[in-house]
Amino acid sequence: xxxxxxxxxxxxxxxxxxxxxxxxxxxxxxxxxxxxxxxxxxxxxxxxxxxxxxxxxxxxxxxxxxxxxxxxxxxxxxxxxxxxxxxxxxxxxxxxxxxxxxxxxxxxxxxxxxxxxxxxxxxxxxxxxxxxxxxxxxxxxxxxxxxxxxxxxxxxxxxxxxxxxxxxxxxxxxxxxxxxxxxxxxxxxxxxxxxxxxxxxxxxxxxxxxxxxxxxxxxxxxxxxxxxxxxxxxxxxxxxxxxxxxxxxxxxxxxxxxxxxxxxxxxxxxxxxxxxxxxxxxxxxxxxxxxxxxxxxxxxxxxxxxxxxxxxxxxxxxxxxxxxxxxxxxxxxxxxxxxxxxxxxxxxxxxxxxxxxxxxxxxxxxxxxxxxxxxxxxxxxxxxxxxxxxxxxxxxxxxxxxxxxxxxxxxxxxxxxxxxxxxxxxxxxxxxxxxxxxxxxxxxxxxxxxxx
Amino acid sequence: xxxxxxxxxxxxxxxxxxxxxxxxxxxxxxxxxxxxxxxxxxxxxxxxxxxxxxxxxxxxxxxxxxxxxxxxxxxxxxxxxxxxxxxxx
Numbered sequence: 001x002x003x004x005x006x007x008x009x010x011x012x013x014x015x016x017x018x019x020x021x022x023x024x025x026x027x028x029x030x031x032x033x034x035x036x037x038x039x040x041x042x043x044x045x046x047x048x049x050x051x052x053x054x055x056x057x058x059x060x061x062x063x064x065x066x067x068x069x070x071x072x073x074x075x076x077x078x079x080x081x082x083x084x085x086x087x088x089x090x091x092x093x094x095x096x097x098x099x100x101x102x103x104x105x106x107x108x109x110x111x112x113x114x115x116x117x118x119x120x121x122x123x124x125x126x127x128x129x130x131x132x133x134x135x136x137x138x139x140x141x142x143x144x145x146x147x148x149x150x151x152x153x154x155x156x157x158x159x160x161x162x163x164x165x166x167x168x169x170x171x172x173x174x175x176x177x178x179x180x181x182x183x184x185x186x187x188x189x190x191x192x193x194x195x196x197x198x199x200x201x202x203x204x205x206x207x208x209x210x211x212x213x214x215x216x217x218x219x220x221x222x223x224x225x226x227x228x229x230x231x232x233x234x235x236x237x238x239x240x241x242x243x244x245x246x247x248x249x250x251x252x253x254x255x256x257x258x259x260x261x262x263x264x265x266x267x268x269x270x271x272x273x274x275x276x277x278x279x280x281x282x283x284x285x286x287x288x289x290x291x292x293x294x295x296x297x298x299x300x301x302x303x304x305x306x307x308x309x310x311x312x313x314x315x316x317x318x319x320x321x322x323x324x325x326x327x328x329x330x331x332x333x334x335x336x337x338x339x340x341x342x343x344x345x346x347x348x349x350x351x352x353x354x355x356x357x358x359x360x361x362x363x364x365x366x367x368x369x370x371x372x373x374x375x376x377x378x379x380x381x382x383x384x385x386x387x388x389x390x391x392x393x394x395x396x397x398x399x400x401x402x403x404x405x406x407x408x409x410x411x412x413x414x415x416x417x418x419x420x421x422x423x424x425x426x427x428x429x430x431x432x433x434x435x436x437x438x439x440x441x442x443x444x445x446x447x448x449x450x451x452x
Numbered sequence: 453x454x455x456x457x458x459x460x461x462x463x464x465x466x467x468x469x470x471x472x473x474x475x476x477x478x479x480x481x482x483x484x485x486x487x488x489x490x491x492x493x494x495x496x497x498x499x500x501x502x503x504x505x506x507x508x509x510x511x512x513x514x515x516x517x518x519x520x521x522x523x524x525x526x527x528x529x530x531x532x533x534x535x536x537x538x539x540x541x
Contacts, residue, residue, distance in 0.1 A: 002540075004488060004497055008458070010530075010539075011528050067530060067531045252538045
């Protein structure tokens with residue numbers, strides 16, 4: 001029989017330490033829905049999504065009940081819509097956003113991602129129109145998430161797209177200023193975007209993927225923190241070992257859910273994403289893990305080293321627990337979604353420059369950071385370029401999801417509610433990067449790209 | 453299919469009897485029982501075969517939750533696989 005202490009440990013993880021499966025995400029290819037008539041394309045998109053995902057929510061809920069594991073979100077990721085838009089003879093691309101939203105509403109999923117374009121090397125037909133339509137698309141829908149990949153280690157950084165995205169992020173916030181600028185919270189700008197990420201807002205279904213797959217994102221910062229709290233005074237090698245062991249257990253649960261969902265839905269299992277994803281609930285914070293390691297407050301000197309250790313140990317522990325690991329897999333540091341980060345940002349211990357340093361060693365990038373509403377599009381572009389450079393040179397995914405708080409300044413607060421949380425407006429650095437941003441062109445791929 | 457039923461709380465008379473009779477009413481066969489008292493906390497863990505259960509797992513869960521509530525105990529019913537996958541390689 002299973003040992004008593006193991007059973008009690010699992011129950012304690014779920015009851016008291018917020019262990020959960022963050023998301024079961026179904027990836028659906030829309031390549032066979034392409035049509036030069038946008039209305040016909042939209043009909044095909046709606047039909048295919050509703051047909052493939054009709055049992056997604058119910059199946060996830062059944063698994064959740066049967067196994068006693070909370071599954072927080074059910075989501076859908078689709079082929080980047082720019083590919084469908086490329087053949088449509090219309091500028092009314094937002095019809096695609098509406099149809100995605102309608103399907104998500106109908107199916108009862110929490111988010112649908114893939115209102116996306118991949119422009120790391122240049123704009124293909126459809127990309128430009130789609131990106132231009134993002135602010136409107138995010139303002140007229142509730143569940144649609146958008147992402148744009150503007151750089152990669154292999155391709156370099158498309159500075160024309162970087163310039164454009166500064167404007168798009170600002171507009172997305174402006175169009176939703178009466179709703180806490182939520183538009184910008186549903187938009188991610190990537191470098192080295194991954195094709196099988198189950199987490200929002202950056203999920204899309206890559207073109208190299210199968211017709212339909214199930215990807216699962218686990219969570220569990222609270223569990224890791226509790227394990228470290230029990231360990232007390234071990235040395236840093238002991239800390240890494242403990243994180244690994246805990247990550248292994250968390251991932252095994254994700255693997256179980258993924259396999260079961262895949263079997264019940266008759267859809268191939270894609271990957272388990274090992275990410276430690278915080279929520280605003282107290283006790284479910286990545287920042288508190290770092291503090292548990294011995295930092296007075298997240299953001300003080302030592303934070304980057306602690307995060308590097310955490311990110312690496314999570315991967316090492318998780319990789320053996322799942323047959324296919326993918327997505328972003330590491331530790332997320334979204335400020336507004338993490339009680340510890342919110343606290344650190346409010347007290348001034350954590351600022352945007354420290355966060356930028358942290359993104360060199362965490363799994364994504366500058367995430368859910370609220371910035372003053374008077375930020376210029378060029379400064380947003382420059383923030384994106386900095387972040388993309390870190391990703392490009394380190395051969396890792398980086399992302400920018402910042403929310404200009406229109407009409408607000410440093411010290412004010414935006415509240416998105418739910419998993420997106422709330423966050424203080426954080427000051428940005430002084431100086432104008434306009435001339436640099438306006439140069440356009442492409443940052444050449446770094447030497448790291450030439451591996452063949 | 454097997455389920456692990458865990459009963460946690462303050463020790464009192466008749467816990468095992470009440471939980472096992474609720475299981476028996478639904479055709480749930482208890483295969484193994486272990487119990488221990490840690491400090492004041494009483495923990496009873498049962499491995500139950502639910503393949504002949506008359507009701508689905510989530511209803512069994514609700515029923516045992518109620519039994520637990522009446523005794524002031526917390527009852528969890530979970531699929532055996534979750535423990536096997538988390539704690540065994």
